[in-house]
Amino acid sequence: MVKVLFVCMGNICRSPTAEGVFTFMVKQAGLNNKVDIDSAGTHDYNIGKPPDSRSQAAALKRGIDLSGLRARQVTSADFNQFDYVLAMDRYNYEILQSLCPPGHEHKLHLFLSFAPKLNTREIPDPYEGDNGFDHVLDLVEAASSGLLTEIQKQLTFESDK
Numbered sequence: 001m002v003k004v005l006f007v008c009m010g011n012i013c014r015s016p017t018a019e020g021v022f023t024f025m026v027k028q029a030g031l032n033n034k035v036d037i038d039s040a041g042t043h044d045y046n047i048g049k050p051p052d053s054r055s056q057a058a059a060l061k062r063g064i065d066l067s068g069l070r071a072r073q074v075t076s077a078d079f080n081q082f083d084y085v086l087a088m089d090r091y092n093y094e095i096l097q098s099l100c101p102p103g104h105e106h107k108l109h110l111f112l113s114f115a116p117k118l119n120t121r122e123i124p125d126p127y128e129g130d131n132g133f134d135h136v137l138d139l140v141e142a143a144s145s146g147l148l149t150e151i152q153k154q155l156t157f158e159s160d161k
Helices: 014-028 053-061 090-099 133-160
Strands: 002-008 035-041 084-087 108-110
Touching: 002 014, 002 090, 002 133, 014 035, 014 053, 014 133, 053 133, 084 090, 090 108
Parallel strands: 002 035, 002 084, 084 108
Antiparallel strands: none
């Protein structure tokens, strides 16, 4: 089982969008029994809340339902549980670096490192505006595709052992 955690600041816009998109792609690839997916926030002010209604509406237009997700805060213990801890931007990456126990640094990545052709490394936070949610989805879909390709290679390699 490969375990993936997506992390943004409040866990109501970018990281639940990434969780929903990646879950959708993993199911389409027939790997839902081999990949475990979650999301969290570096801050505690949205714990228990559903994703932002604008994130939900944008995702639903693409056939992805985020309504069942609830925000939680990331902990240092997540580095023991997850194989990939993926930050949406540098700010949250730095917070995650400070939480990361020694020996787990290899698990921490900027999510957009899985979409190098985009020539950007950060997914902007759409919370303060109304027009960034589709852009976030575009970025998340590109990075999710790259991540899925990496995990498929990893799972193929492990099954060939």
